Every structure is written in C-alpha cells, then in structure tokens.
Amino acid sequence: xxxxxxxxxxxxxxxxxxxxxxxxxxxxxxxxxxxxxxxxxxxxxxxxxxxxxxxxxxxxxxxxxxxxxxxxxxxxxxxxxxxxxxxxxxxxxxxxxxxxxxxxxx
Amino acid sequence: xxxxxxxxxxxxxxxxxxxxxxxxxxxxxxxxxxxxxxxxxxxxxxxxxxxxxxxxxxxxxxxxxxxxxxxxxxxxxxxxxxxxxxxxxxxxxxxxxxxxxxxxxxxxxxxxxxxxxxxxxxxxxxxxxxxxxxxxxxxxxxxxxxxxx
Numbered sequence: 245x246x247x248x249x250x251x252x253x254x255x256x257x258x259x260x261x262x263x264x265x266x267x268x269x270x271x272x273x274x275x276x277x278x279x280x281x282x283x284x285x286x287x288x289x290x291x292x293x294x295x296x297x298x299x300x301x302x303x304x305x306x307x308x309x310x311x312x313x314x315x316x317x318x319x320x321x322x323x324x325x326x327x328x329x330x331x332x333x334x335x336x337x338x339x340x341x342x343x344x345x346x347x348x349x350x
Numbered sequence: 351x352x353x354x355x356x357x358x359x360x361x362x363x364x365x366x367x368x369x370x371x372x373x374x375x376x377x378x379x380x381x382x383x384x385x386x387x388x389x390x391x392x393x394x395x396x397x398x399x400x401x402x403x404x405x406x407x408x409x410x411x412x413x414x415x416x417x418x419x420x421x422x423x424x425x426x427x428x429x430x431x432x433x434x435x436x437x438x439x440x441x442x443x444x445x446x447x448x449x450x451x452x453x454x455x456x457x458x459x460x461x462x463x464x465x466x467x468x469x470x471x472x473x474x475x476x477x478x479x480x481x482x483x484x485x486x487x488x489x490x491x492x493x494x495x496x497x498x499x
Contacts, residue, residue: 269357300363311361318481322497
C-alpha cells in the first residue's frame, strides 16, 4: 500500500493515470503525445506506476499497451470508504422504515 | 489477448496470497463462486468447447458462454454472453480470460475482458463490477470471508 501512495504523490504520475482513464490501453508513444514530458521521464513514471500495480501492461504483437488498473484503489476504497457507504445505505433504509411506520400510525 | 488484434477493454491485475490451484478452484467451482460473485454459481465441466453458465439462486442464467482455453491452473478463457435483458441477448458474446502466475507466496491474476461490440450494453453492465468481484475473491481467499455486497 505504501507503493500506491508514493506513486500517487506525484502530479505527473496522476496526469498519466488521467490519460489512461480517458483512453485505456495506450502505447508509450501515444502517452507521450499528450504530455509535456520527455519519453525517458514518462518511462520512469510508468515503471513506478506498474510497480505499484496502478498500471497493468499487455503485449499486442510488438506493442506494449498500458491500462489503468483500479484494483489497488478499490482496496483502499474497501478499507476506508466502503464501510461508510454501507452505513449510509442502512441509515437510508432506517429512515424509510421509520417514515413508513409513522404513515401507518396516522 | 484477443486473436484478432483488437485492443482489450479491461485489464485488471490483482495479487492474491494463495496458490494457483486454490485460485483455479475459486474461479471454476460453483459453490465457491456463490460466496464472492453476487451469489451466482458457475457451472461447467471446463473442457474446451463445453458450455459455461452463471446461475442465480432462482435458477435463472445471468450469462453463458463456451470454454475456449482451459489449462489448469494457469489459463482459463471463455466467451461471455449476458442474458439479463433482450438488449444483452442480442449482442454477440465478449471474451473473458484469467491468467494465473505464481509469484513467491502470492498469485498474480490478470483478468482481461475484450471483444465487445461498440456501445455494448455488456460493457456498461460489467465495467464497475469486476473490481468489486475481484476484491471480494481476494478477501475470501486471504481471510476466509468475502466482502459484503
């Protein structure tokens, strides 16, 4: 998890993820077209993102395609946010139940 | 990876502290899938060319397909044809692949979903589902309990 936060703690790497979010499965050259960084810098950032499992790669012939991999972010979501989502849903369902019971009493 | 050179739509990678055999079982055994895959049972004899079905508790079929590759415990690929609405039934089947790579004490699992039609209703239905299913699978294998849906 440390690797994920370290990888995300850099605006250029977040921009790279934004690029993949807009259009998934890009090659290094395609990614470089939209970014104001040298090819070497993009390569270096991609390695860090891949090590953190935020970017997954597949080969198509000679092309290496880069994909935004949401799995580590989903695990962060499950750890700190999912719980609250469930409470909110339960609160809503209690509210509904309470209001419907009130209606019934009238 | 698709054979027609088309770009996959989704590639999800997760590292799960388990063995390839256990993970294979989790992907192919209906009793196991029921626990992390929204209560659905997967059903197939897992021979190439055999049908695959994903059954709800009420016996209805969520999606069905045909086994394309079955190399236990490394590679599993099948076609994926959703049956939940007329719109889904009308489109052609997409393709789902699981690659299992053992790495030290974990297994790297790569899920690829590809060969969608353009404007695919299946794409819309599944795109947010896979991370939740994969996380729940990871939790079940590592801790013995799935994540609540």
